[in-house]
Amino acid sequence: MKNAPVTIKDIAKELEVSISTVSRALADNPLVKASTRKAVQDLAKKYNYSPNFTALSLKNNKTNTIGIIIPQLVHEFFASVIRGIEDVAYSQKYNVIICSSNESYEREVSDSKALINGRIDGLLACMSKETKNYEHFIDFTDRGIPIVFFDCVCKAVESHKILIDDFDAGYRATKHLISQGCENIAYLGGPFSLQINQNRYAGYIKALSESGLNTDDQWIVHCETGSFEDGLVSSKELTGLDSIDGLFAGTDMLALSAIKNFKAAGKSIPRDVAVIGFSNWSISSLYEPSISTVDQPGYEMGTKAAELLLKDIKNPYVMKPETHILQTNIIVRDSSSK
């Protein structure tokens, strides 16, 4: 027999039975004689017959697959989100396929097309830093494919949204430094164009003003990328200042870069400067001193997002957009324990 996929027709012809008998036999329908059923099933196995899923899915319009678009792959936070999504999806017999946009708008658009062509039943998305145009997302909802946004959400699309309370997290991280006796607290944050960073910064300002503390232009640095290398350069001046005794960093990588600079400037952590980061990446617990940080509920974000999406897939007509804001945990380690 040819190498191309075997069809029900081929099996029917070889066994000289009707196509519907083959179809019934494969579904183990008792209306078909046991011996015929066995003959059909044996032959199907021999030829690796497998139903044409695409044709099937055209009929019932479901693929039982959900798609995820994330901006970065090497990112421990996104990895926990994905883990949460997958656990809920697999438990409800859904498969998960992932596309990464690498923080590029163009790739996000092309990923969206691939997922629409792959006929996913629903989409979970975190927008890239570059995205300012949302038509590729609206394309999904126009076709009746539900979307749930998480972390970097798109306000222009009517959908469920799951966010982290970054304002409260920034506020509590700064409050923690104040509780350790810090009075001159600096801020080293990621790209200020992102809402999450504006919120973290606003939380920092709120905590200071509430305690009657001042900040200074020199003490506030917004980095362009938030990476370690970026932090190393951007925090150089800040970490040389003798006036500061505390630092809140918008990512653990930024915290680490600042600590390296403080050490190079002869300062001891936490004695001279107490430091807290953000995200609870594994490096924050492995580095010495271990770095205090804000733990984001990534896994919970993933499970919540997947639950909402699956609910919408199953009941497409009752969708009411919900916004969930998840709380964070402050993890106190050596870098801020005075």
Place this chain on the structure above:
Amino acid sequence: MSIIKKGSVTIKDIAQELNISTSTVSRALADNPLVKPATKAAVKELAKKYHYQPNFTALSLRSNKTNTIGIIIPQIVHEFFALVIRGIEDYAYSQGYNVIICSSHESYEREVLDAKALLSGRVDGLLACISRDTNDLAHFIEFKERGIPIVFFDRTSDISETSKVEIDDYNAAYQAVKHLIDIGRKSIAYVGGSKNLNINKDRLAGYSKALSEAGLKTQKDWIVHCEAEDFESGKESTTDLIKKNEIDGLFASTDMLAVGAIKNMKAQGLQIPKDIAVVGFSNWSISSLYEPSISTVDQPGYEMGLKASEILIRHINNPDEKNESVILQTELIIRESSTLV
């Protein structure tokens, strides 16, 4: 056409509303010069208004191509795999292919499910790195039997007649251990990941070769195999080894295992590299950020991804393409953990 459902407009609906034939609509959408510009503009405008989109699945049933490549990887948070994926994507996108990724989380069961999902999604080809748990390869053989090419990367399988892109793990480990010997170390331990994986068997063999070539001996309890390759495993599995105070060098098959072992050394008051010199594997960012910075083996992940997707797309375009086995070389990066001052 007042009650058009969202997203389900067909060529027929457009033809009806404009009172023209369906083939005119189809030609107009394809920008065929046979159609009057005014008609073309009217069709396109209406198509846009109603979000008309060709039914790609139906199209792909006909042309049998989806221009999508599937990847199955064992772990998502893995700097090496991320580099491989970056390489795969860069080449695939440049050739007009999209990439979708499934992760097996090192589970055989999930790998089988992922394979099914990708088969249902009708990918044109598969790039796979097998999970630590996988012994049965039937789900991969299914791709081959349906004429969907596979290229394995990094952790390959013994399925004959598939293309593979691998790292020369044997030589990488040999070079790493030889470096420890060159700086005068004589009692060198091995801490490695799952014995089930060929890459770890090769790394262990490279370690043994370097020792025997230099006339050095090892001991049974200087060779530690961990189930996982993370920090915790490295720490737990080396506690006894470090307490014995017998070794002066250590080769770890991942950087995370190296960090775990170094934490034990520090806890014992040992100095690195003075008392024990350490070399890890993979060049994860932690190896350069940790103090002391950790010597390691840099793997050409990006290059691996480029090569694997290049071979796969060749197989997709030409089913008679011969299988290819590519072995990539690594680079030893020497940092503080094995530099004597």
